[in-house]
Amino acid sequence: MDKIWDVIVVGSGNAALCAALAARAEGSSVLVVEKAPRAMAGGNTQYTAGAMRFAYNGIDDLMPLLADLTDPRLEVTDFGSYTTQRFSDDLLGFNDGRPLSPEQQILIDQSLETMQWLGHQGVKFEPIYSRQSFLKDGRHVFWGGLTLAAAEEGVGLFEAELAALEEKGGEIRFEQAVTGLLVKDGCVTGVTVRNSTGEQVLHARAVILACGGFEASEELRAKYIGPDWAKAKVRGTPHNTGDGLRMAFELGAEMYGFYEGCHATPMDLHMKDYGNLDIPHGERKNYRKISYFLGIMINADAVRFVDEGRDFRNYTYAQFGRAVLEQPGHFAWQIFDAKVDDLLYAEYRFHDAHYVQADTLEDLIPKLEGVNPAGARSTIEAYNQAVMDDVAFDPTIKDGKGTRGLELPKSNWAQKLDTGPFKAYPVTGGITFTYGGVKLGQEGQILRPDGSAIDGLFACGEMVGGVFYNGYPGGSGLTSGAVFGRIAGRGAAAQAKGA
Template sequence: MALQDALRREQTEVIVVGGGNAGFTAVHAAATRGRKVMLLERGTEDMAGGNSFYTAGATRIVHDGLEDLQDLVEHDDRHDRSVVPPYSADEYRADLEKVTEGKNDPELTDVLVKEVSPTLRWLKSLGLKYRLMYERQAYERPDGSFLFWGGLHVGNVGGGEGLIADHTRVAREHGVDIRYGYRATSLITDGGKVIGVRADTDEGPVEIFAESVVLTAGGFESNPEMRREYLGDGWENAKVRGTPYNQGDMIRAALSIGADAGGDFSTCHSVQWDAYTPNNESNRELTNRLTRQSYFLGVIVNRNGERFLDEGADYRNYTYAKYGREILKQPGSVAYQIFDSTLRGMLRTEEYDMPGISVESADSIAELARKINVDEKTLVATVEDYNDKADREIEFDPTVKDGKSSDAEPKKSNWALPLEAGPFYAYPVTCGITFTFGGVKTDTHGRVLNGDGEHIEGLYAAGEMLGGLFSSNYPGGSGLAAGCVFGRRAGALA
């Protein structure tokens, strides 16, 4: 009885569990309707923001080109020299279907594509700020103009850190009760209806009761045991790019009260990640700068000195989220991105010039092999074969899929510029896991469903907890987009 008496109890109208992009969007949708909202964030204030804090803030939306975006993005003097190709709803759907190999839920996809652009404009009206992503999604051409590529053009001012700062400010302006350091552990039910959340805090356990609970607490990518259970052996060794708090707690809590599992639990978003820089997990200072995403310009070899994938199969936006798992399969789960001096100046400055970066350089490929402890003869033969079989007639153009290929094994389909001009550079990379694709099953409004397809009254989900949109891979920027759309939908009903 003493334990029961010590348990704190509180009351609100809407509880949102998880303070990332999806959670805050749900918060705004509920608060602007006049609902009394409490946000439970496991991290302390200096560790808050979920995975969203660690992103570049890129958000994939439908638009008709630069003129159509002028009312959304902040002014930039480069706009007058920029070409931003339109990105249609049909292209968005096709990209999702292509990269997920047709496993994306068509109804969720249709809602995402239709609502993402008006949702971002609604968020802008509340105070969020957006810009064109010059440093990540455009190349400056010889005439001084900029050409955007890959369907992903818009991001938050200040990246993920700016995104969370804007969200937090807007929530506070609407009187939202933000509770930092609250780890939700289970759901409180009454007759099948969800009526609240139990949480652990520094002041002890608490039960918070509400009319609705919105789960936006992410996947299970930070839990090595769950990674191994669902993704397979070896995944416990992956580096966690983002928040250390996505342990799968609320996925398990929802499943334990009868929620149906949704999405693909066997795959995830994983990228090429700096292998050896100290503190290369959940780094709040470097965040997304530990990715190595100019790989499509050069070649990638394993510790044996062998290539093992098509670096130029498609635009980076459509391959980067699946190549992390390919590196995890290699000896030691490490590979090396190789570039020559011609390509070095084209690498992303914020990633390849970051402080403390892992890199080796040498005047020859043979010397480079010795420095990275890769078999010299094999690496020299690999690069020579790649160079010999590279098409030297087609002009190299990183702004389009240029068809400049190398018929080496495996083939490189685009951007196969021979590596001939020393010095040469090797960047060691491993697998960095971003988020898992399995979660709970919902309808298109974020209402969590049970095994019979019925809504569990009082329970909603959005963000990385919502399963069904992604499998094996995803188009860059569609994760934050989905968090906005389905967070808003859930918050509009909660």
């Protein structure tokens, strides 16, 4: 008789591996099946910077998670705190008046303990000095509530979780595309997979769908998010095409969450799709362009279309990626002067970054392809005249150095564009993951619209609806994957024991 696994996990990203680790810790035999080859496994995880947002009270909560306790910078670092109330407020800021969803409350409440659990699995973290802190009066000041990333970023997170799973006796098989679910007497009992030898049936006492959203499907993006999104650059894996959602819906799962929403970010206009598969995984984040708060963004009509300094970029980049994509021609230019060149994030100095440069604005403006030159001159002139000269620039806080008299203000970090050389970067909107998913029960089981559970079927990761709405505080996605992966793994293991 064919082997019956206690738990089969579909997908191999952060959420999937956390689910597998949690199930294995409960004594379940675990098989992870991934349709990508080994080099492309890990879902979106390997494309990320590995940052994880979680509630913490101070440095004592962070120190046990760190890979290098001898880093001399730790002695001159102000990590501050990030309370559950601040996490709640940050999520509420994107909810468009909605109260916290049950899923958001779970994310907040279990974020710290899940990070600590990951630490016990062998995952280590590093302070995000380069992107989340500024040097002020000789100290490294963290400013946005996002403090740690996995050592070696998303690649390191995937490799650490995979190594932990294999060490603990879990198995993973690559190039195994799940094509359907097995159902017997109303209970999910396994999966069918397609591989190099053809179709195969794999039996299980519980199945966890952890194979992402629909961001890599042009058809589904246009259907659920809007026609502009057919033109979006796909920042991550080409494999998240909605397969898990399709299989769940075929069994009557409830469509749940904000299907019109997605994690987006401004990206290099000329990047290849899927984060450029020709370069190492760890470099793919370098196509992001998220230092817009240090300059201005203008569209093809030569007008600014967002308040670039509305808030710290952790709280705006997901929305501004959408805003860029929805501009005429689906592009914009980010413009900076020499005063901020040393503050631009590393992706602006990436070897494949596309930009134009000139010693004067008069020489730069004609290089802004697709933009009305006269309009650009007028917009920049009006912006420069409106900048507050009587307020000090300070990137470690919302400094209130804004503009006066503009219909669309820049609220913070506004400095005149007056010091050459000047640089401008062409950007478009990139999509990382989608927000719409399925509704889960307390143990991670997938629910029908009437509230009943689909017996034997669980989900986590991008498939969980209700976590994000009209935006996203940076670093919450990986944490959500880990939180709900852990829940699903434990739930599936309990199902397997009772089967």
